[in-house]
Amino acid sequence: MPRLPMRSLLGLTALTNLAAADTDYTQYVNPFMGTTNGGNRFPGVVAAPFAMVKLGPDVQSGTTDAYSGYLASGNVWGFSLTHESGTGGAPKYGVVSQMPVVGTVPNPLADLSQPRASADVATIGYYKTSLANGITVELAASEHAGLYQYIFPNNTTPNIVVDVSHVLPSFRGLGWEQHYSGGSISTFDDGHYEGSGTYNNGWNLSPNWNIYFCGKFEQKVSTVKTFRGTGTNLTSYGKGGTVSGTDRLGAVFTFEDATITSRVGISFISTTRACANLDAEIPSKTKLQALVTQAKSRWNTQVFSKIRIGPGANNADLQLLYSSLLGMFTIPSNKTSENPKWQSAEPYYDDVFTLWDTHRCHTSLFHVLEPVAHEEFIRSLIDIWRHDGFMPDARSSNFNGRVQGGSNADNVLADAYVKGVRGNVNWEDGFAAMRTDAEVVPPNNFDPKAPDSSTKEGRGALPDWIKYGYITPAFTRAVSRAVEYSTNDFGLYQVAKGLGKTADEQKYLKRSRNWRNHWNPNATSNGHSGFVVPRLANGSFVPQDPLSCGGCYWGDAYYEDNPWVYSLNALHDIGTLKKLSGGDAKFVDRIDKLFDLKIFNAGNEPSFLSPYLYNFVNGQQWRSVQRSRNNVGNLYNAGASGLPGNSDAGAMEANILWQMIGLYPMTGQTTFLILSPWFPQMTIDLGNGKTLVITTTGGDKNTAPYVQSLKVNGKQWYKSWVTWEDIFANGGTMDFVLGSTTMGWDTGELPPAPASGD
Numbered sequence: 001m002p003r004l005p006m007r008s009l010l011g012l013t014a015l016t017n018l019a020a021a022d023t024d025y026t027q028y029v030n031p032f033m034g035t036t037n038g039g040n041r042f043p044g045v046v047a048a049p050f051a052m053v054k055l056g057p058d059v060q061s062g063t064t065d066a067y068s069g070y071l072a073s074g075n076v077w078g079f080s081l082t083h084e085s086g087t088g089g090a091p092k093y094g095v096v097s098q099m100p101v102v103g104t105v106p107n108p109l110a111d112l113s114q115p116r117a118s119a120d121v122a123t124i125g126y127y128k129t130s131l132a133n134g135i136t137v138e139l140a141a142s143e144h145a146g147l148y149q150y151i152f153p154n155n156t157t158p159n160i161v162v163d164v165s166h167v168l169p170s171f172r173g174l175g176w177e178q179h180y181s182g183g184s185i186s187t188f189d190d191g192h193y194e195g196s197g198t199y200n201n202g203w204n205l206s207p208n209w210n211i212y213f214c215g216k217f218e219q220k221v222s223t224v225k226t227f228r229g230t231g232t233n234l235t236s237y238g239k240g241g242t243v244s245g246t247d248r249l250g251a252v253f254t255f256e257d258a259t260i261t262s263r264v265g266i267s268f269i270s271t272t273r274a275c276a277n278l279d280a281e282i283p284s285k286t287k288l289q290a291l292v293t294q295a296k297s298r299w300n301t302q303v304f305s306k307i308r309i310g311p312g313a314n315n316a317d318l319q320l321l322y323s324s325l326l327g328m329f330t331i332p333s334n335k336t337s338e339n340p341k342w343q344s345a346e347p348y349y350d351d352v353f354t355l356w357d358t359h360r361c362h363t364s365l366f367h368v369l370e371p372v373a374h375e376e377f378i379r380s381l382i383d384i385w386r387h388d389g390f391m392p393d394a395r396s397s398n399f400n401g402r403v404q405g406g407s408n409a410d411n412v413l414a415d416a417y418v419k420g421v422r423g424n425v426n427w428e429d430g431f432a433a434m435r436t437d438a439e440v441v442p443p444n445n446f447d448p449k450a451p452d453s454s455t456k457e458g459r460g461a462l463p464d465w466i467k468y469g470y471i472t473p474a475f476t477r478a479v480s481r482a483v484e485y486s487t488n489d490f491g492l493y494q495v496a497k498g499l500g501k502t503a504d505e506q507k508y509l510k511r512s513r514n515w516r517n518h519w520n521p522n523a524t525s526n527g528h529s530g531f532v533v534p535r536l537a538n539g540s541f542v543p544q545d546p547l548s549c550g551g552c553y554w555g556d557a558y559y560e561d562n563p564w565v566y567s568l569n570a571l572h573d574i575g576t577l578k579k580l581s582g583g584d585a586k587f588v589d590r591i592d593k594l595f596d597l598k599i600f601n602a603g604n605e606p607s608f609l610s611p612y613l614y615n616f617v618n619g620q621q622w623r624s625v626q627r628s629r630n631n632v633g634n635l636y637n638a639g640a641s642g643l644p645g646n647s648d649a650g651a652m653e654a655n656i657l658w659q660m661i662g663l664y665p666m667t668g669q670t671t672f673l674i675l676s677p678w679f680p681q682m683t684i685d686l687g688n689g690k691t692l693v694i695t696t697t698g699g700d701k702n703t704a705p706y707v708q709s710l711k712v713n714g715k716q717w718y719k720s721w722v723t724w725e726d727i728f729a730n731g732g733t734m735d736f737v738l739g740s741t742t743m744g745w746d747t748g749e750l751p752p753a754p755a756s757g758d
Ligand SMILES: *[C@@H]1O[C@H](CO)[C@@H](O)[C@H](O)[C@H]1NC(C)=O
Pocket: 151, 152, 153, 154
């Protein structure tokens, strides 16, 4: 916990600031959190939040997909500078690599992989792998460059192999594997090398994209040989110089020293820029430790110190808190000034993986903790629309894709708008970008998984949405898309209202209610009637078991979850949902059934909000607390297997962080549902000197989590919710009395259900 300086006689504010600056929060961070058990988080070096370079090992283990490059067991076959974090689907990136090899290298195209001698070691800004052949590899980085430090066994010949064709493979057979399509490398007399690689496909079905690199060694290169070939067949292997083309190709650097330090810069624009990035950020003779110190300082200042915990917290909770914050801001990547597609004064962020995952609760915490980056991110989404035609739902290698449900950038923009994000955001353009999603059918990209309409961007099923007010089975994922399109249109309503566009305001509010058109009151399951189901063009509902979603995938009526879950997902229209469900008691029982029937999946985003909808019934908030603790909070820890599902670019981590804070956001609205905070005292730095201070007394995370009473900004509080204005806009306080007894303290006005008129 934060170490309070003993120098007193400074004002309280000064004390708090000193405490923040003095505390090294990185001591609580486990970079391996969520790396196994399907979490797929990236444990390697990320020198600052949103850094473009993510330097770490690439591991192979049979036909297991290594989504972030890393696997806990298996052979290391390179250390590359680009990775995603926490994604599913298929691996992306893992390009621009080096691999150290001992002895002679008869064939650099052969399998050069090595088992580890021991488990990898990582702290913020630092990574170490010990290979079975005696080589130790240590890594550090800056935002656009990496530093490799190799120690070879004595009395061996050290080599570094640079294989331009190195890219993370996928073995799933879904057509989402990446391909190397060519490259070039040039070696120079001073021992440095430059070049580029071209790759395509991956989960977002990207066309060819290029990356440029510039590598230098601190030690003298004794010999260099370039190579090329096909598969593992060498067709040339000779002196340095330039090789290029569509073959596999690269270079082998051989040294006399046993300790080799290499610095490698990357760029999406040119080799010149890759070298400039390198020399600006990691000049010659930079010490690895200096980069590590810099990385720790960046993460402490920019991220970790934003949430400060008072005395009385246990270490495991602090580790979960700060390790989750690392996972939240590892991606997207800030590629401002590294956009190869257009020139613009706007910021540019890539590796959005995906808004389908992150809009539900990452978006609002991103805004609270990193308002500067969040505004840049919003501007970047709008600038992508300006130049690529649509905002992304997902994006990597500078290419939009894929869209799983709705156009959720609409929800992200609406959330920012209603919470007063203005700054340098051009909101007329922002609304125009949202309107494109709502009115323009994106060109079909003929995705083999869903050939009916675009999976690249926008709303592929828009023709039905506009014509019928629902989506027929002519379109895949018809029902889950319809529910999401409703929330997207609610986002347009919110922004149109703010901008004074009255006609659009009315239009999109009406459209946001269209999820109701999929509601079949006669669909029944486990004592409940009324579920969202498929609907034909002639208006008939299709018979549907509410417990089943068929294959739950790209070609089915529901994506990744079933009718029970999607029926609770129109979060802007909960008043109607309660009515359609049969009133308060039935509604409470419906949420209970998610758990009784084991439908609830804490590891999948469409389930995220459901456990807290009890707050929409007076006196039932304690049930949300119970779920928060027993069905969500207890599934997480800071260990390697500590995430209940894919990190999904930090969506899963944001979910646990909100539980710890004791609030849950309703994206696109200013409402936060009240849960139960984990810590005796938490101070959230909101920027510009504003703070939100949340205290609890009488609580115990496991045995006494229930709210007995609450004061907000010093006033007794009876509502199960607060607004952005109450506690975030200008800061505020929330003082909870917690206990082991369930209490119906929440007798006040219910949370808003802004679309629940007719
Ligand atoms: C190599 O030899 C040097 C000098 O004896 C020694 O300091 C170093 O630890 C040895 N390195 C390894 C990896 O054994």
